Amino acid sequence: MKNVVINKNSEIAPGIYSISFKRDFDFIPGQVVKITTDDSVAPRMYSIASGAADPDIQLIYDIKPEGQLTNLLKSLRAGDKLLVSAPIGNFICKEGKAWWIATGTGIAPFYSMFRSGRKKDITLLHGIRKPENAFFRDELNALDGYYPCCSGKQTDGMFKGRVTDFLMHCETIPTDASFYLCGSAEMVVDVRDLLIERKVPFGNIYSEIYF
Ligand SMILES: Cc1cc2nc3c(=O)[nH]c(=O)nc-3n(C[C@H](O)[C@H](O)[C@H](O)COP(=O)(O)OP(=O)(O)OC[C@H]3O[C@@H](n4cnc5c(N)ncnc54)[C@H](O)[C@@H]3O)c2cc1C
Numbered sequence: 661m662k663n664v665v666i667n668k669n670s671e672i673a674p675g676i677y678s679i680s681f682k683r684d685f686d687f688i689p690g691q692v693v694k695i696t697t698d699d700s701v702a703p704r705m706y707s708i709a710s711g712a713a714d715p716d717i718q719l720i721y722d723i724k725p726e727g728q729l730t731n732l733l734k735s736l737r738a739g740d741k742l743l744v745s746a747p748i749g750n751f752i753c754k755e756g757k758a759w760w761i762a763t764g765t766g767i768a769p770f771y772s773m774f775r776s777g778r779k780k781d782i783t784l785l786h787g788i789r790k791p792e793n794a795f796f797r798d799e800l801n802a803l804d805g806y807y808p809c810c811s812g813k814q815t816d817g818m819f820k821g822r823v824t825d826f827l828m829h830c831e832t833i834p835t836d837a838s839f840y841l842c843g844s845a846e847m848v849v850d851v852r853d854l855l856i857e858r859k860v861p862f863g864n865i866y867s868e869i870y871f
Pocket residue numbers: 692704705706707708720721722723724725726727728729730731765766768868869870871
């Protein structure tokens with residue numbers, strides 16, 4: 661782990677923060693870094709949200725009630741230090757048709773892939789509770805297949821319901837696409853079961869669970 665200097669740490673939606681620092685390493689979109697504030701706190705993993713060529717590394721995190729690290733992170737300011745590991749992980753999107761399915765901050769690896777140039781043959785479902793949590797919406801609208809799924813309030817331009825409801829409403833789900841699921845364990849398990857029921861081969865489903 662090495663020290664980096666924070667450029668920016670700000671709330672981008674209620675309870676959701678974006679923290680960034682200068683990039684001095686290469687990574688593959690979909691990878692994560694471990695971070696912590698100091699040696700007394702065990703590091704936690706965060707997906708890199710920025711693009712592979714962006715000058716900064718951006719991470720997004722939501723504040724967990726009584727969460728040890730996230731409650732420390734939110735009070736950090738530009739100029740403060742953060743301990744960061746080298747990038748790790750193999751949640752990497754293959755070439756070809758892909759469906760990206762996320763809940764909450766689980767959008768991070770997909771935003772990184774998008775910012776790194778993956779736009780063709782992509783369907784992206786983003787499960788959120790409130791419309792203001794569709795962060796990156798303006799940019800992601802450039803994808804033909806971008807569907808924010810809001811389980812809370814009915815909102816223009818958003819599917820009303822969970823990502824699982826969206827999938828249940830799909831007349832066809834391509835069985836030859838790769839499916840990448842990222843976020844809560846509950847979503848990953850429910851979506852995986854639903855895809856298997858819809859004849860998607862198990863080997864076409866990849867997941868990253870935020871625990
Ligand atoms: C591969 C991977 C990638 C990830 N990427 C991201 C990301 O991009 N963005 C993101 O926001 N998160 C991500 N996570 C989750 C992240 O690593 C942290 O787990 C999360 O931010 C919580 O950290 P924390 O220290 O604040 O909470 P913790 O202190 O770890 O606590 C988590 C929750 O458990 C509860 N808890 C703690 N101790 C106990 C106990 N003894 N009994 C009962 N409940 C308890 C807390 O109240 C809290 O709600 C990722 C996880 C993985 C595995």
